[in-house]
Amino acid sequence: MKKNHLQLVITVFFISLFIIVLITYSLANFFRDIIAVTIIKVILTLFVFFIIFMLLWEIYIFLYFKSNKFKNIKESIKIFIYKCNELNQHIEELKNSYINIKAIDYGQANYTDKSIYNYKRPEFIKLRDSKNVYNCSLSVCTNAKQQPFKYICKYFNIKTNEETLSMFERVLNDFSAAEQGKYLLKNERDNIIKSINGKIPYAIRKFEKNNLIKKLGFTEIDFSHLYFPDFCFKYVSAGGKSSMICNFVFNIENLNKFILYLADLIKFKKSIAGQRALMTSELREKIKYRDKYTCQNCGLSIQQEPNLLLEIDHIIPLAKNGVTTEENLQTLCWRCNRSKGAKIGDDINNKICNGQTALHEVKDI
Ligand SMILES: [Zn+2]
Numbered sequence: 001m002k003k004n005h006l007q008l009v010i011t012v013f014f015i016s017l018f019i020i021v022l023i024t025y026s027l028a029n030f031f032r033d034i035i036a037v038t039i040i041k042v043i044l045t046l047f048v049f050f051i052i053f054m055l056l057w058e059i060y061i062f063l064y065f066k067s068n069k070f071k072n073i074k075e076s077i078k079i080f081i082y083k084c085n086e087l088n089q090h091i092e093e094l095k096n097s098y099i100n101i102k103a104i105d106y107g108q109a110n111y112t113d114k115s116i117y118n119y120k121r122p123e124f125i126k127l128r129d130s131k132n133v134y135n136c137s138l139s140v141c142t143n144a145k146q147q148p149f150k151y152i153c154k155y156f157n158i159k160t161n162e163e164t165l166s167m168f169e170r171v172l173n174d175f176s177a178a179e180q181g182k183y184l185l186k187n188e189r190d191n192i193i194k195s196i197n198g199k200i201p202y203a204i205r206k207f208e209k210n211n212l213i214k215k216l217g218f219t220e221i222d223f224s225h226l227y228f229p230d231f232c233f234k235y236v237s238a239g240g241k242s243s244m245i246c247n248f249v250f251n252i253e254n255l256n257k258f259i260l261y262l263a264d265l266i267k268f269k270k271s272i273a274g275q276r277a278l279m280t281s282e283l284r285e286k287i288k289y290r291d292k293y294t295c296q297n298c299g300l301s302i303q304q305e306p307n308l309l310l311e312i313d314h315i316i317p318l319a320k321n322g323v324t325t326e327e328n329l330q331t332l333c334w335r336c337n338r339s340k341g342a343k344i345g346d347d348i349n350n351k352i353c354n355g356q357t358a359l360h361e362v363k364d365i
Pocket residue numbers: 295296297298299300332333334335336337
């Protein structure tokens with residue numbers, strides 16, 4: 001339990017006590033009726049007991065989490081907690097997939113707002129400094145709502161070429177794994193807690209679940225979707241009184257659609273024409289099914305580990321001109337995929353150190 005929580009309870013207790021004494025006296029004098037006074041006293045006594053109970057409960061859980069018994073339970077599942085936290089960290093890294101490829105620095109200029117109108121509204125100040133906001137006319141804002149992909153590519157300088165397509169395929173691949181990973185991780189965590197159910201007092205499991213998870217040492221799973229990149233078209237009238245904002249979020253569904261949109265516009269190079277598959281959510285599932293939900297490197301499958309996070313890997317990486325074809329895709333468990341990724345990262349670093357150029361550069365985004 002947080003220290004603040006305990007302090008809060010104590011403070012509330014003393015304030016309540018003061019108010020109770022005050023009310024009892026004033027009401028008793030006011031009514032001069034023995035039944036009314038008794039009822040008030042009973043209610044207030046119950047209230048005092050409730051406050052005392054809450055206080056004792058806080059002290060009990062504080063002492064329980066400090067006890068050796070709890071420390072021993074924690075020690076016995078240490079390795080599983082460590083594995084969970086490792087996966088959680090991996091998921092957080094996957095979420096950075098898009099941020100990591102935003103390589104272009106457009107520079108920074110100073111901006112002074114000298115308007116006497118409404119430009120200083122807090123929501124505009126927040127949007128003004130964001131890089132994914134385009135200030136535009138009302139017609140662009142309205143049109144962007146009708147055809148978001150077209151306008152995002154045009155106004156945010158996203159080139160409709162194969163490089164961009166590959167990049168967004170990778171983002172979708174990582175984001176899908178992150179989304180799936182979160183739920184697998186939660187299941188795994190719940191299973192671990194279930195395995196020690198008999199050892200933890202019922203009341204603590206029932207009423208202090210979140211606290212228990214924290215005290216056991218699990219890092220918090222972030223279920224928010226805030227990491228999905230968003231693009232915004234903003235129109236503010238000359239007087240600053242009317243405004244319109246068109247917001248577009250690249251969630252899993254929109255990323256899938258965007259990949260189809262890009263593929264439609266791009267004329268694939270002749271050498272790989274007809275061979276290229278699109279890395280959509282559908283294809284990911286198809287590859288996993290083909291590989292029988294088994295890691296093609298270590299052989300671990302979801303039969304052995306039901307909450308195993310499986311990822312789709314390019315056998316020849318996109319960075320080495322590998323393409324998205326079914327033959328070039330395989331299912332790997334997240335551990336194998338991560339160690340493979342680290343190895344390729346080292347290869348690239350070595351080549352840069354040796355004076356060779358980096359194998360890929362992502363431009364214009
Ligand atoms: Zn593996």
